[in-house]
Amino acid sequence: MAEGLVVLGLDPGTRVTGYGVVRELSGKAELVATGTIRTPVKKDMATRMGVIFDQIQELIRLHGPAEAAIENVFVSKNPSSALKLGQARGACMAACATNNIPMGEYEPTKVKKNLVGVGNAPKSQVAYMVAHCLGVKRPDWPEDASDALAIAICHLNERRMRRMTGV
Numbered sequence: 001m002a003e004g005l006v007v008l009g010l011d012p013g014t015r016v017t018g019y020g021v022v023r024e025l026s027g028k029a030e031l032v033a034t035g036t037i038r039t040p041v042k043k044d045m046a047t048r049m050g051v052i053f054d055q056i057q058e059l060i061r062l063h064g065p066a067e068a069a070i071e072n073v074f075v076s077k078n079p080s081s082a083l084k085l086g087q088a089r090g091a092c093m094a095a096c097a098t099n100n101i102p103m104g105e106y107e108p109t110k111v112k113k114n115l116v117g118v119g120n121a122p123k124s125q126v127a128y129m130v131a132h133c134l135g136v137k138r139p140d141w142p143e144d145a146s147d148a149l150a151i152a153i154c155h156l157n158e159r160r161m162r163r164m165t166g167v
Helices: 045-063 079-097 108-116 123-134 143-165
Strands: 005-011 016-025 028-038 067-071 103-106
Touching: 005 045, 005 143, 016 045, 016 143, 028 045, 028 123, 028 143, 045 079, 067 079, 067 143, 079 103, 103 108, 103 143, 108 123, 108 143, 123 143
Parallel strands: 005 067, 067 103
Antiparallel strands: 005 016, 016 028
16 A cells, blocks of 8 residues: 555535545645446436445445545435435445545535635636646546545645644
8 A cells, every 4th residue: 555645535426426536645635546436327226326335345445545525415406306415425425434434524615615715616617726736737537526536635635724723
């Protein structure tokens, strides 16, 4: 296992769950892996949540993160959508919990403010800052993966701030 703190960032969704694995070494974040988990949309919800759980278990086995970070469910106009998103979060959280990986939870506005400086920044600005923070000149990852990387970077920034302030 390489040195440094490895964090798994997760952007849960019932159809597409983004993931990003970032390593911090000497205060600098570097990209380890990123991508998406796609569930079979014609299958029942339990099967889809099982796919998310199993794929996150595999990511944990491959990359050995010490910590994880996930986006909180935002309030949705559609209660059914919010409930489904909560199920995807639950699958992600259960996979991390069964591996004893502590997890930070962040509101989407907090992630945006942390990376861009404003909580209502467009996704394109967040994606730009993610690439900049990781030193990637031409990122070719999907939007969900970019969001997951943003969550991982936010977690590293928040962790560093807590250490500095003693909170």
